[in-house]
Each structure stands twice: as structure tokens, then as C-alpha cells.
Amino acid sequence: xxxxxxxxxxxxxxxxxxxxxxxxxxxxxxxxxxxxxxxxxxxxxxxxxxxxxxxxxxxxxxxxxxxxxxxxxxxxxxxxxxxxxxxxxxxxxxxxxxxxxxxxxxxxxxxxxxxxxxxxxxxxxxxxxxxxxxxxxxxxxxxxxxxxxxxxxxxxxxxxxxxxxxxxxxxxxxxxxxxxxxxxxxxxxxxxxxxxxxxxxxxxxxxxxxxxxxxxxxxxxxxxxxxxxxxxxxxxxxxxxxxxxxxxxxxxxxxxxxxxxxxxxxxxxxxxxxxxxxxxxxxxxxxxxxxxxxxxxxxxxxxxxxxxxxxx
Numbered sequence: 001x002x003x004x005x006x007x008x009x010x011x012x013x014x015x016x017x018x019x020x021x022x023x024x025x026x027x028x029x030x031x032x033x034x035x036x037x038x039x040x041x042x043x044x045x046x047x048x049x050x051x052x053x054x055x056x057x058x059x060x061x062x063x064x065x066x067x068x069x070x071x072x073x074x075x076x077x078x079x080x081x082x083x084x085x086x087x088x089x090x091x092x093x094x095x096x097x098x099x100x101x102x103x104x105x106x107x108x109x110x111x112x113x114x115x116x117x118x119x120x121x122x123x124x125x126x127x128x129x130x131x132x133x134x135x136x137x138x139x140x141x142x143x144x145x146x147x148x149x150x151x152x153x154x155x156x157x158x159x160x161x162x163x164x165x166x167x168x169x170x171x172x173x174x175x176x177x178x179x180x181x182x183x184x185x186x187x188x189x190x191x192x193x194x195x196x197x198x199x200x201x202x203x204x205x206x207x208x209x210x211x212x213x214x215x216x217x218x219x220x221x222x223x224x225x226x227x228x229x230x231x232x233x234x235x236x237x238x239x240x241x242x243x244x245x246x247x248x249x250x251x252x253x254x255x256x257x258x259x260x261x262x263x264x265x266x267x268x269x270x271x272x273x274x275x276x277x278x279x280x281x282x283x284x285x286x287x288x289x290x291x292x293x294x295x296x297x298x299x300x301x302x303x304x305x306x307x308x309x310x311x312x
């Protein structure tokens with residue numbers, strides 16, 4: 001048929017428009033997953049990333065901040081999700097939403113780990129669907145409307161990627177997954193383990209401080225420097241920060257650092273010194289003391305405990 005592009009040429013053109021980065025080096029329990037570069041022109045819904053993962057016991061990711069929205073669909077298992085200072089339990093048959101710009105961490109259960117798929121997306125249509133669905137930081141966990149359909153769509157996305165890296169086909173399936181969010185129901189949530197961060201009641205200067213802490217917790221942050229930057233006294237900053245977050249600035253920084261350290265212990269074989277430096281501690285001995293104070297065991301003991309669970 002005249003004017004019709006061959007599949008090879010069509011794929012080459014799409015590859016130029018939507019370059020992808022494949023991560024396939026994560027072990028047998030992780031399907032290859034993909035990150036797409038955003039196109040130069042605006043799209044109503046832009047698929048940024050997609051993947052499926054059968055997690056190991058106690059697998060965790062974060063703390064992390066993303067520049068796009070993310071939804072995980074849980075097909076099996078259970079675990080905890082911490083986002084914007086609140087922790088939620090998530091079970092099979094549910095999904096969880098991570099807002100762009102928010103610090104988040106999630107961890108699979110050590111006895112019943114997750115099997116999930118996820119989509120990362122951007123664009124005004126995605127934002128509109130999120131607003132209509134009711135998914136937000138206050139309600140980040142919901143029941144999947146139709147589990148068999150959700151799983152079939154995710155499997156089809158994986159097949160489209162593995163067979164030809166067909167971005168348009170994957171985006172079409174993503175539209176269907178997003179459209180199903182209109183039918184969400186929200187389960188009652190157990191009390192958050194962490195104190196809730198009421199950012200909606202905070203002044204703009206305090207929100208900027210919280211955002212700076214969440215983005216820069218691995219650096220050497222000074223409470224006095226933070227106070228000077230927004231033009232308030234150290235005492236006033238400390239009092240207002242605790243009212244909104246439920247903890248001191250120092251405690252919040254420690255929580256973020258310890259969650260990141262735990263993620264490294266679970267996912268990598270990096271040395272204790274390297275992990276300490278990555279989490280903002282120049283002194284490995286001080287890091288070890290903080291880790292033991294937070295988790296009840298030293299980093300070495302925690303690593304041995306993880307090893308014993310793997311052997312079992």
C-alpha cells in the first residue's frame with residue numbers, strides 16, 4: 001500500500017522520538033524494565049517508565065524523589081509504603097500512588113513479598129485522572145477495580161516492550177490502566193506508623209524548608225543555615241517544623257538517612273564505609289552507632305541477619 005511505512009522504518013522513527021533505557025541486570029525475579037525520554041512536544045499522557053517485579057523478602061526502594069507520578073499495582077504479597085511522612089500497609093489486590101516531588105520509600109514484607117507492576121507517567125491527562133480518581137497523598141492506597149484485567153494489561157505492556165519496544169502500543173495500554181482508576185474504592189487505612197506531616201497547614205516558608213530537607217538530607221544541613229535562609233530564628237523554625245512533621249529537623253534527617261542505609265544493605269554489597277558516605281556520614285563509626293540506635297543492631301549484624309534469612 002502506497003505511503004505506508006514498513007515496520008522496520010516505523011520502529012526506527014519511534015526509537016528516535018522516544019529513546020528508551022533498558023535495565024535488565026536485576027536478577028531472575030525482575031523482568032526487564034524501561035525508562036523513556038520525554039518527547040520534545042507536550043503529550044496528554046506521557047509514559048515515562050514501566051516494569052514488573054517479583055520482589056525478594058524485605059526488598060525496599062528509596063527514599064527517593066521523582067519528577068513524575070508513579071503507580072504500583074500489587075498482584076501478590078504485602079508490604080509498607082512511606083510517602084510524605086505517612087506509612088501505609090499495602091496488600092495484594094491494591095495499588096499505591098507516589099506523587100512527583102514527594103519523598104517516598106517502600107518495602108516488601110519479609111515473609112510475603114510483593115509481585116507488582118508499575119507505571120510512571122506525566123502530562124495533564126494523567127493529572128486529571130488522578131484528581132478524578134481521588135488518589136493523592138492523603139489517599140495513596142486503593143483497591144484495584146478489576147485485578148484480572150489489570151494484570152492482563154500489564155502483561156500486554158511487557159509483551160509489547162519485549163517484542164518490539166512499541167511505545168505507542170504501551171501508551172495505549174497505559175491509557176486503559178489509567179481510565180480504570182475512575183472506578184477506585186479506598187480501603188480503611190491503619191494508623192500511620194510515622195507522625196503525619198500536615199504540609200497543607202504549613203506556611204510557605206516552612207514548606208520550602210521541609211522540601212529542602214527532603215531533597216538534601218544526604219548533605220550537611222544546618223538548622224541555623226535553614227533558618228537564616230528563610231529569615232526566621234532557629235527556635236521558631238524548630239518549633240514550627242515539629243508542629244507540622246511531628247519530629248525535629250535532626251530526627252527527620254536521620255529517618256531519611258536510615259531508610260536509605262537500609263535500602264543499600266538489602267539491595268547492594270557495598271561496604272559499610274561507602275554506605276555511610278552515601279547517606280551523609282563521613283565517619284563510618286558514627287554511622288554504625290546511629291544505625292544501631294535506630295534499628296537495634298549494627299550494620300554488620302543487620303547484614304549477617306539478612307544473610308541468614310537468604311540461607312534459610
